[in-house]
Amino acid sequence: MASLPITTTPNPHASHFKPRKSSKFASTRLAKLQEKDENRRSLYKSYFHHISSLCKDGHLQESVHLLSEMEFEDFQIGPEIYGELLQGCVYERALHTGQQIHARILKNGDFFAKNEYVETKLVVFYAKCDFPEVAVRLFHRLRVRNVFSWAAIVGLQCRMGFSEDALLGFIEMQENGVFPDNFVLPNVLKACGSLQLIGFGKGVHGYVLKMGFGACVFVSSSLVDMYGKCGVLEDARKVFDSMIEKNVVAWNSMIVGYVQNGLNQEAIDVFYDMRVEGIEPTRVTVASFLSASANLDALIEGKQGHAIAILSSLDLDNILGSSIINFYSKVGLIEDAELVFSRMLEKDVVTWNLLISSYVQHQQVGKALNMCHLMRSENLRFDSVTLSSILSASAVTSNIKLGKEGHCYCIRRNLESDVVVVSSVIDMYAKCERIDDATKVFNSTTERDLVLWNTLLAAYAKVGLSGEALKLFYQMQFDSVPPNVISWNSVILGFLRNGQVNEAKDMFSQMQSLGFQPNLITWTTLISGLAQSGFGYEAILFFQQMQEAGIRPGIASITSVLLACTDIPSLWYGRAIHGFITRHEFCLSVPVATSLVDMYAKCGSIDEAKKVFHMMSSKELPIYNAMISAYALHGQAVEALALFKHLQKEGIEPDSITFTSILSACSHAGLVNEGLNLFADMVSKHNMNPSMEHYGCVVSLISRCGNLDEALRLILTMPFQPDALILGSLLTACREHHEIELGEYLSKHLFKLEPSNSGNYVALSNAYAAAGRWVEVSNMRDLMKVRGLRKNPGCSWIQTGGKLNVFVAGDGSHPKTKEIYAMLAMLLSEMQFMGYVPMASNEENLCS
């Protein structure tokens, strides 16, 4: 490389030597001297060659030793020797030795120090040793800045991350008449890449072609890399394809370019082409290929990558090792990730972080925290990535204590300036139901990226703060952060969670008209939200539209649409969707099978529920729970109890949901003793704290047997404030047992608790109806109207209206029979007017 002409006269002082006397004596003396001089000169030459080859072979100390020998022999040392030594220091990155040589140069005076060759070499040396202060100072003192010193300084700026300065240097050297060569250009292109200055990069590309550097593999590989970093993969590919001679780096740059732009399949294709060409992969190749495999969840490819790494006996450094660990954790093979981790000799923060985040993502929070402790005992500090994982662990387990500790750590270590960390903090507070703290942290941030906005948006959406969510949605656009699909999905979810179905549908059509493609999650949000708000039929329609839009449903959309079938309820649609699942070869996973059992049970076909249940070869707790609950719903308490016993025989520990189902089975069947025994077992044998729901079952069990006082006592002694559901079940019992006074008392509370729950109004109306207090019944209906309560096919007004009809006026003897029929007929037409298709039971009730 640096092949500056070496001074032809080894000793610079020799040229100043002039003989003064011309006598014969003098001339023999002169001849002797000249001979001696000749000897010294050849000795000098041999020293020089010796030093030079020692430096090239990396024997720096020996060559410095020779330098000392020469100084001792009183040789005048020329620039080329210092040059060789400094070059040796550059190879070895031997800063200290180089500084010693620098000192010797200075000691020898200006003549050497001001030599262009030596000066340039010093700049190159300090630059390559990443010593910018000295390198830049020496560079500025240079009288002549040649292409070598420019290259060194541009390269240094590039390495230090001062990309702008590197580009300014590139411009300045040209202004000074120095033409950038194939050593400067890769650095310039790297700077363009890291600044994503595609325009500048294209200009440099033009210069490359004009000056004929296109044939240099270093320059062309850098062009591929630059285009890749700027995201212009077509141009990267063009340069790559035009390369006559491609080395590994060129191939690697192409692969890396694809991976970094999410074109993982393309990266894999290039990798295979490279294999076909017989190019030996390097660690960079395999690491990038593994990234692509990890991103695609490509199990076979990734395993091949690991095998290639072993077969090519690439050593397992931090980066290759991390890539392998990353691949195994992304595809869920944690044991393999652990194995690679244990085989790595030197682990850094990234390696540890990978395993920690992998544990968190697979819900193994205990293991993750354990790894954190081990990492600390290895004297490695947590960085922002570690903290993101810890905060995420706190979020998934709703562990506010751990979350706060994590937040405090971030404050102490100044990690909260990292947007990703702040997003994790906000998400943690949101998931721990501290929405105010989440807002507070959000407001304290100055730099907000899309994910940060989306995190708070999602937090508001989840709890149904649709107004706040919408405000945030507009505010982010005001702050010139354009929303993405996730933002839209959150706004839609916010409306649905707040019961604003029309607004949600509105947002859905708005996003489409603005060119956003709804994705699987958008559709699932809508289907699930509609199903949960009692719009089962619409949910099914959306499910159908989703097929038309060419989106393949996921597990969540299938379970949601099955929930929609239970909401209508429609066995017909339920069966159709079951057929769809089978036709589209969805495997009968536990959540899908569970939803199917639930759907069949709630749509009235316990036999089909049983069929699905028995189809599952390996049964897990959720499906047992669904089946027990199915039996409960169908009043088959004996079967429910048998299944409950069977499940325990299988060694499966019942959970809180199991007890809810089995208690509700007892409650429906009026099995008071069994129910109370199970309730006692749950507390004493299974060490569970009964939830409100469990109390609810027991309350309804006792109260339906007519023991309303006992039920009320239980409500008053339980460790919760009674919720609407539990008061509602007592209210229902009041209706059945004609306890109007207690009913009215409970209703007052209920209307305060849940002013929009029509069920409560209906229950009280029914109690009034049972007592023949028709004025109150009609008052209740008006009250509902005034409060704007919705009526839909699921609204118990219609259903209980029907029941009421049978209950009170069934024999036609009641004096108000006619009015009741009129009211029911009106309800039915009102329902049809609102666009609902009446269910068979509505009409049946009316006819009876």
Place this chain on the structure above:
DNA sequence: ATAGGGTTAG
């Protein structure tokens, strides 16, 4: 000249 990790929506 090329290389590894963390955050948001059902």
